[in-house]
Amino acid sequence: MKERGSWPLWEVFLRGRRGLAHQHVGSLHAPDWELAVQNARDLYTRRGEGVSIWVVESAVIHASDPDDGGPLFDPPADKVYRHPTFYEVPEDLKL
Amino acid sequence: MSTDVVAASDLQVYALYLGDDCLILSHRLAELAAHAPEFEEDVALSNLALDLLGQARALLTYAGVVEAAGRDEDALAYGRDDREFHNLLLVEQPNFDFAHTIVRQLFFASYQLALYRRLEHSQDLTLAAVAAKGAKEASYHRDHARLWTVRLGDGTKESHSRMEAAVGFLWPFTGELFQPDPITQRLVAAGIAADPAALEPVWRAQIDQTFAEAGLGHPVELGIRQGGRSGLHSEHLGHLLSEMQHLHRSHPNASW
Numbered sequence: 001m002k003e004r005g006s007w008p009l010w011e012v013f014l015r016g017r018r019g020l021a022h023q024h025v026g027s028l029h030a031p032d033w034e035l036a037v038q039n040a041r042d043l044y045t046r047r048g049e050g051v052s053i054w055v056v057e058s059a060v061i062h063a064s065d066p067d068d069g070g071p072l073f074d075p076p077a078d079k080v081y082r083h084p085t086f087y088e089v090p091e092d093l094k095l
Numbered sequence: 096m097s098t099d100v101v102a103a104s105d106l107q108v109y110a111l112y113l114g115d116d117c118l119i120l121s122h123r124l125a126e127l128a129a130h131a132p133e134f135e136e137d138v139a140l141s142n143l144a145l146d147l148l149g150q151a152r153a154l155l156t157y158a159g160v161v162e163a164a165g166r167d168e169d170a171l172a173y174g175r176d177d178r179e180f181h182n183l184l185l186v187e188q189p190n191f192d193f194a195h196t197i198v199r200q201l202f203f204a205s206y207q208l209a210l211y212r213r214l215e216h217s218q219d220l221t222l223a224a225v226a227a228k229g230a231k232e233a234s235y236h237r238d239h240a241r242l243w244t245v246r247l248g249d250g251t252k253e254s255h256s257r258m259e260a261a262v263g264f265l266w267p268f269t270g271e272l273f274q275p276d277p278i279t280q281r282l283v284a285a286g287i288a289a290d291p292a293a294l295e296p297v298w299r300a301q302i303d304q305t306f307a308e309a310g311l312g313h314p315v316e317l318g319i320r321q322g323g324r325s326g327l328h329s330e331h332l333g334h335l336l337s338e339m340q341h342l343h344r345s346h347p348n349a350s351w
Contacts, residue, residue, distance in 0.1 A: 029133060030135060032246075034242055035242060038139070038238070038239060039135040039138070039139060041235075042138050042139045042142050043135065043138055046142065
């Protein structure tokens with residue numbers, strides 16, 4: 001076990017109910033994955049949320065660089081064929 | 096109603112046995128709020144304390160109903176002196192350090208889980224209901240203590256020696272968990288209470304397995320320390336009660 005004060009950070013994902021995807025709910029410190037799951041149970045599921053917990057050590061998550069926002073996320077507005085805007089959406093369809 | 100076939104006074108005292116264990120241990124754990132080694136553990140220990148407090152409330156309320164003398168959960172929690180408390184000596188032992196806290200949790204939660212699993216089938220429907228709900232909580236408490244016992248027992252030299260010291264200190268108090276007493280035995284015969292002696296093998300197997308995983312040994316058995324069930328407590332309970340009961344005794348029935 002690592003020394004006190006150097007517990008790694010873990011990201012917590014909860015699946016609210018069957019059929020839904022896991023959603024990120026927050027993060028916590030724990031010395032290992034078992035205690036991370038246990039701490040997640042105490043911090044995030046006390047009011048009955050969730051049927052499944054995932055914990056992922058934050059250090060293994062690779063994130064996109066905020067400076068790359070333009071190239072990554074600006075929609076290619078000139079490529080109209082990428083945007084499904086040609087359909088009539090029935091009124092009773094809930095999106 | 097089970098009180099038709101057993102003495103109400105027996106049932107009342109038995110409810111106090113179980114309720115006082117929960118109440119006193121809950122207070123011990125509550126003492127650690129904002130003092131645990133890590134924030135996450137602070138929340139975990141507080142959650143354990145709240146689970147136990149919930150069980151204590153149900154059991155003390157029931158003891159008051161069975162007694163039928165007008166005492167509610169608050170009167171029983173805050174209005175009794177130490178000689179009137181029936182909790183096990185184990186649960187009143189101070190936190191000392193995290194190792195003592197965890198070993199006390201391991202010993203008690205393993206016992207409580209075995210107890211509740213039997214009490215779920217009690218002829219007394221109130222006790223059966225409390226046990227059914229409490230068994231899930233006790234199971235989690237046991238797992239929490241087990242994970243920490245393994246990590247600390249099999250951790251650093253420092254953590255191992257602290258765990259050994261905690262086991263050595265607390266072990267003599269575990270004998271009381273399985274001691275038969277006349278009140279419990281009468282209720283066992285009526286199908287209401289769980290037989291303490293029958294819980295010991297279950298408890299012992301769980302402790303042995305966890306200790307093996309944690310690299311911890313059993314201390315030499317030098318006899319047991321008991322007295323809590325009959326109100327003869329260690330010096331620690333009086334101090335705990337003076338703190339726990341202070342507000343209620345200074346300002347009776349205060350609310351906010």
